[in-house]
Amino acid sequence: MTVEERALLIDERLCEEYGAPFIPFSYRDPVSELVGSLLSHRTKNAVTRGAFQQLVQELPTWEEVMDAPTARVEQAITAVTFPEVKAPRIQAALQQIKDRCDGVLSLDFLAELPVREARDWLEVIPGIGAKTSAAVLSFSRLRMPALVVDTHHQRVAQRIGLVPARASLEKCALLLQSYVPEDWDGQRVYDSHQGYMRHGQRVCHWRRPDCHRCVIRPWCDYPDKGEPA
Structure with a gap:
């Protein structure tokens, strides 16, 4: 065998x-799934969910999260581990997505790529490794076959x-x-x-x-x- x-x-x-x-636990768009995945590192799921909800309550769009003072983002996600690291990392990731997508803050286009190409595209972003890239593709509404x-x-x-x-x-x-x-x-x-x-x-x-x-x-x-x- x-x-x-x-x-x-x-x-x-x-x-x-x-x-x-x-049954999938998430129906988020892929940018939201990326932010949630970055928040989840070394953090319990319940705490991650609470921090994500607090972040979108205070800053309802990812453009607002990207442009806000880093201290405000850090305060919104203070319940997670290492908020001082995750806040600037999330903002930098959002900015990189926008810059590489001609000003559009979206990852929906990844659905058109083969899984390996889509993962490679994501893993260029600092802080995103194999687990996070797969989570963005698999757990989001893209539902791509990334393990x-x-x-x-x-x-x-x-x-x-x-x-x-x-x-x-x-x-x-x-x-x-x-x-x-x-x-x-x-x-x-x-x-x-x-x-x-x-x-x-x-x-x-x-x-x-x-x-x-x-x-x-x-x-x-x-x-x-x-x-x-």
Whole structure:
């Protein structure tokens, strides 16, 4: 069995276990998703949502966010980690998008590009790596087949031998995206992300994974290391 075949088999098992297809959690435009993703770094989801809502309440358009005093943006997002870093980063990203799009602050045009080209376009922007570029394409209303790989997904993939044990998140994202069949649409790729993420959150924990409850245990290179909760 090739690694691609193994990845597909495990993916299908996880989707079955956790109830795919999954309803998307976001219907934002891609610029809004980019801002939300930048806010979310090392921040809990509930805090990120609150900060995003506070930001758009105080500065209702992204043009206003881009042009506002940085201190005002920082104050609006003060609940997130490192607001002093994220505020100027968000403003710089918005400015770069506008500059590269002939004065139009929109990323809707990315839907016309192949996924790799769209990700490359985004990853030129400082602060945007593999996870964020994929999130903008997959989680926004674009619904493009870009695979988001978070730390839960990474941990599961490493333990079952789909990627090297010491591979960085960026390397894992690149490898796992390469295993995605070309005919998968955005929903199917989103389901893949959700299946791995939920398994990492609920069973394949960083410490004391619940191996006795693992539905992909037959294909795992890390069996019997956990203890019953």
